[in-house]
Amino acid sequence: MSSKVALVTGASRGIGRAIALGLAESGWDVAINYSRNAYAAEEVRREVEAHGRRGLIVQADISNTDDRKRLVDQTTASLGAVELLVNNAGVAPDVRADLLDASEESFDRLININLKGPYFLTQLVARAMIASSTRGKIVNITSVSAYAASTNRGDYCVSKAGLAMMTQLYAARLAEHGINVYEIRPGIIETDMTGPVKEKYDKLIFEQDLTPIRRWGKGEDVAAAVNAIASNLLPFSTGEVINVDGGFHLRRL
Numbered sequence: 001m002s003s004k005v006a007l008v009t010g011a012s013r014g015i016g017r018a019i020a021l022g023l024a025e026s027g028w029d030v031a032i033n034y035s036r037n038a039y040a041a042e043e044v045r046r047e048v049e050a051h052g053r054r055g056l057i058v059q060a061d062i063s064n065t066d067d068r069k070r071l072v073d074q075t076t077a078s079l080g081a082v083e084l085l086v087n088n089a090g091v092a093p094d095v096r097a098d099l100l101d102a103s104e105e106s107f108d109r110l111i112n113i114n115l116k117g118p119y120f121l122t123q124l125v126a127r128a129m130i131a132s133s134t135r136g137k138i139v140n141i142t143s144v145s146a147y148a149a150s151t152n153r154g155d156y157c158v159s160k161a162g163l164a165m166m167t168q169l170y171a172a173r174l175a176e177h178g179i180n181v182y183e184i185r186p187g188i189i190e191t192d193m194t195g196p197v198k199e200k201y202d203k204l205i206f207e208q209d210l211t212p213i214r215r216w217g218k219g220e221d222v223a224a225a226v227n228a229i230a231s232n233l234l235p236f237s238t239g240e241v242i243n244v245d246g247g248f249h250l251r252r253l
Contacts, residue, residue: 010089018219187245
């Protein structure tokens with residue numbers, strides 16, 4: 001079998017799990033990064049292998065410098081050069097606190113995991129791609145929170161807005177090396193993270209017409225967009241934002 005290697009961060013659950021399985025179904029070997037849930041990561045590995053592809057589990061905290069290096073080194077040693085990096089790992093605030101009450105500790109945690117980690121992991125992978133002349137692809141999973149203000153989770157919004165700008169920066173810098181960079185911007189996706197606010201969003205979607213497409217998004221919706229990029233269907237696009245949000249971004253009268 002020909003080997004195409006993808007590294008997906010936060011791949012044990014939710015959107016990351018759907019991305020990893022979608023890539024495996026499309027013929028990619030997948031490095032399955034996780035932070036805490038080893039059991040869930042093992043389940044994903046089994047499903048990747050059920051598609052006839054290699055799955056590698058790597059526990060790593062992407063906010064940690066040494067962990068990021070180990071993640072790339074183990075992936076390369078076991079699977080080969082990374083051709084596709086999906087920066088998916090991210091966390092929400094432990095407590096949704098009003099902007100005037102939010103803690104510095106929460107801000108630091110979200111910036112470190114949601115922004116600093118992907119920023120420097122991309123640097124590592126991009127250097128490796130350039131050194132091996134790999135015309136790879138990098139995908140950043142952001143959120144509609146990159147532009148839609150939620151004053152009870154400002155730290156999350158700022159981290160995602162930073163990740164959106166990071167996409168543009170790396171797209172501009174890496175184009176000369178044949179490395180395209182994309183942002184996928186999910187809307188309201190049914191995951192563990194949105195579980196606690198399900199009732200709120202049910203009302204917004206089904207009763208208040210929040211999105212033209214009146215349903216919850218699925219991890220598979222985001223995975224489909226990643227697969228389009230992975231399949232080289234957007235070869236003349238870089239720095240592009242792909243909205244996977246049911247039309248939330250549309251301004252309507």
